[in-house]
Amino acid sequence: MTTVLFAAWEPDKAELNGQTTGDVSNVLCSTFSYIPFPDFSALTSALSAKPLGYFQARSLSGQVSTFAGTATKLWKLDNTTLTWEDVSKSATTYAANDDAQWCFEQFGEYVVAVNINDNPQVFHLGVSTDFDNLAGSPPKAAFVKAWGDFLCLMQLATDASAVHWSALNDITGWTIGTDNSDTQSFPEGGAVQGSSRATNPLIFMERAIYLGTFVPGSSIIFSFVKIHDKRGAKSPYSIASRGENTFFADEGSFFQIAADGSIADIGFEKVSRTIFGQLASSDIGSMVGAIDPFYSRAYWTMDIGGTGSFNTILTYDWLLQRWSKASQVNYGIFPAATAGYTLEGLDAVSSSLDALPYSLDSKVWQGGAPVLAAFNSTYQMGFFNGQPKEAVITTQEQGDITGGVTLISSVYPVVDNDNCTIAIGTRFKRGQTVSYTGEITATSATGRFDKLSAARFQRVRVTIPAGEDWSQAQGVDITAQPAGRR
Template identity: 30%
Template sequence: MALIGLAAFEPDVASVDSSVCEVATNVVPRKDGYGPFLSPVPISLALPAGCRGAVEVNSPGYGFPIYFAGTGTRLYRYNLGTSDWDDVSQPGRTYSVPPGDYWSFAVYGSRLLACTLGTPVQVIDIDIGKQFADLAGNPPRARHMGVVGEFVVLAGLAADPNAVDWSDLGNIEFWQPGVGGGHTSDLQIFPDGGAVTGFAGGEFGVVFQERAIRRMVFIPNSSEVFSFEVFEENRGAVAPWSIAKTGPRVFYLDRDGFYAFQGGVSVPIGAERVNRFFAARVDPNQVASVVAIRDVTGPRVLFAYRSRAADPSDPTLLDEILLYDWLLDRWTFVALPIRFGLVAATPAVSIDNIPGSLDDPGQKPLDDPSYAGGVPALGVITADGRLALLNGPALEAVMQTSEAMIFRPQRTFARGVRLSGDADDWRAVIGTREKPAVSEPVRWRPETRPNTQGFAPCRASGRYHRARIRIPAGVPWTYAAAIEPDAVREGNQ
């Protein structure tokens, strides 16, 4: 029989005689179907407390990746030699991250900046700094930060949540607003649009408010310094950390779903696809804690959130993820509990951690470039507080076809299915029902595995059929495109 494709994951749409499906778990979209979502491989010991933000930066002096992470009260730096976290907090200061918030980080030259509403802006030299310190110039406390050209911009200020503030041009230690005399630091208070809920830097800034999106453009030799143009009204970011910038696109979560902002306009990417699915699953009291993660290994962005089913005794755990591939314009679902996510890269290898002896046959020389690390990767802070890269064995994958009446209008007797994919080990189960009504649940048959001919026997009679494929965790595979049913027409009923 003809192949039945593993269709796009759009659980908001009825998957009956359609080109969509309602189950695509722990997979990534491919043009020909789906591929595996890889498991996290820890590279660090656990943080001393729950992670409230993390960032990977490149060492300006040595060229290898360096990791920093924050908890509710401290800042830490990953120690390559011990795989532990060194406390690099400012001596004598206890930080305070408000409940539901995270640290915001920005790199300016060789310095890493960190801010949160409950703490003065912190700064450390990436290569030689031993501990963070207050950024000079008395900048305001803020929820978000970013870099626009040679300016550091602070957004969502503690003193005025409807404002943004920026440093002097090329001097991030000068923050006196509107003093003139060649200084360009200043403050902008927005009279409408509500509180500033997020910020994305770059060649120009994008300011997200509760009900407006503005573009922030530097005007050289102007007394205004920056112009603020309203690109959209009644549109904004409901979750401050749901904002992820990748090239010209900025992804974010608004009150009614997921959007991509590009070229001055927001395009809905979740409407009639995953928005209702998300709204039904997310903890309604934790929507503002949604975290967007940019995937540098592909054209993808991940939205991690806390579900209604999450353990109430662990309030900072993000236990589910929606993954969006902006090139293919397709979604998937990932069941992976994490604390945070970040752009990452493979770390450098310490000479003390090289396995075996340097004299062993086949051992790489010390100048081998693989020891320097730097290979792009998707990183997470796991549920147990460890830094991990998503480059391990595949997670257990589950994919489902849409429900279909194969021999319309007659009944069908299914004898089995074959998977069009390259996994050597997989399982199949067939579900049937007589009519696509809420009053009639799907009847699932026992799960089976393929025989020597590659068919999984699944005997099932019904008017409507659907097939669910499960690839166990750790099984090597690269694609799953479709299923081939072995079915016959059943009588003239």
């Protein structure tokens, strides 16, 4: 018997007798194993139109507020009824669209929302009932981010390569030269695509990255140094930051950049050639990145195949330095926390405990518990906190390159679930398409999967059905012997 541990998912590499596999789905990485990817469960009512931006804020008192933007409206989630309230500026119809999406940022007790076609909007947490124009006549901009004690607007409507930051600790002060408010137009790199959220921010252009340094007491306020040339963010929405780590997607790969500007190509010869080979240029530019609010995982959701909506979520665990993927139709992912519910408050969600979208011990019902959120195909917001999705994990291909044939007689998945199935993929020549057996179930007496399969090159695919209770998938134990040459 031979135990074959499930290998790292790195579809860019050759699988034959290697240490990687090119076929996993709906799993997350763990040390020397895979764990379930939880299914999406909708929680809220549906928005009236496709979400074009989303954000969650937390007030100083701990109150959670969730916002979303559509083409013509801004919305806030009612935490009790789980319906969306129109909080647009009175008598205002906004002009957001797929090319001018909403971007949100929190600054103290204020939430600011921008898109390049409308005046910047502001909502005072715990005070406002609707958004209103941000005071001080700030410029229209595509993106907004807090830079320490400043609020910065980026990719200005009047200059796509410029940023404009507010007065010190005053988001209503936008007069250049007054109270440290100023602007900077970058001479190289194309349009500004966004930045990290830091006192000394990383500014991403289309084809360059700058490091901004706050200089207290100086007339220049911020100094800027170009730290990477011919490297930027192809998608502005792919930029995701948490603490010292920022992740982004550029043409051809995925990158991790530290606060000091040191950069690592985390997708090179692992997933980048495969994934970017399946994406149209426009779909590269639209992918959305998010960082798990709890675990060491960066996510990107994207449209593979040009379906018109995101259908794949790519996950990178930066501590394990391993990748995985899941299939899920969605209109964007983002880190979120829940408002918290009492048993009485659950009545507003459902009159039946059995009909709740999550189990009672789910983190979703715990106030402030961090969860990855998304909008589904019907524009409902929910969380990836449901039952495990159907998991598919395939071993690397193994075989004798000198022509020997191997006879497999049985397989035992090292998985803590008794309801999984296996299929054996075979081929006699490397140029042939892999042919899989039908799904095989375990024998009741031994728990092994008995199947005679003879071929030069073979792999084992394990499928764990959706909704099954399992926690670890480590590999497969194979009983095999040489079967001569043919």
